[in-house]
C-alpha cells in the first residue's frame with residue numbers, strides 16, 4: 023500500500039490525490055500539519071529535504087515534487103491514462119499543467135505568502151491583491167487556450183480527465199479562497215463544475231480529508 027504525506031488544503035497534495043483517485047489507487051493518507059510547520063521538522067525532512075508536501079512512499083521509494091509524482095504514476099500505472107497518446111496532445115496537457123504548476127501556484131503557495139506577511143509585513147489585503155494578480159494573469163491566458171480548442175470536450179483537453187485537470191481544479195479552489203472573480207473565465211468554471219461532479223475529484227476535496235477542520 024502506498025502512503026501519501028500531504029495536507030488537506032495544499033494544492034499540490036490535492037492534485038496528487040485527484041490523480042491517484044482517477045487511477046483507482048489505494049493509499050494511506052498521512053497528514054502533515056503545515057499550520058504547525060510539521061513539514062519543517064527533521065523527521066519530515068528525512069523524507070523530503072525540501073520540507074514540502076506531497077511525498078509519496080511506494081515500497082522503499084520516496085517520491086517528491088508533485089509533477090514528478092504524477093508522471094511516475096502515469097508511467098507505473100498506465101490504466102486510466104492521464105496523458106493523451108499523441109505527442110501534440112501530451113504537449114498541450116503538460117503545457118496547461120506547467121502554466122498552473124510552474125507559473126501560478128508557486129507565487130501563491132503558503133511559504134511565499136507567509137514570507138510576505140511575516141518578513142515583509144505585507145498586510146492581508148495586499149497579500150490577497152498579490153494572489154489575485156498572478157492567478158488572474160494565468161487564468162486569462164488559460165481561458166484563451168481552452169476557448170480556442172474546438173475539439174475539447176468537458177475537460178481541459180479532449181473527452182477525458184488528464185493531468186491538466188488535476189492541476190486546474192485545486193488552483194480554482196485556491197482562487198476562490200483568495201476571492202478571485204472567476205466570471206471572466208467561463209471555460210474554466212465549466213471544467214471545474216464538471217470535474218467536481220466526479221467521485222475522483224470529490225473524494226480528493228480538501229474538506230473531506232481526515233485533517234480538514236470538522237464542520238460545526
Ligand SMILES: N[C@@H](CCC(=O)N[C@@H](CS)C(=O)NCC(=O)O)C(=O)O
Pocket residue numbers: 031032033034035056061073074075076086087088089131132133134
Ligand atoms: N513544486 C512542489 C511544490 C510543493 C509545495 O509548494 N508544497 C506546499 C503545499 S502546496 C508546501 O509544502 N508548503 C510548505 C510551507 O508552506 O512551508 C510540488 O509540486 O510538489
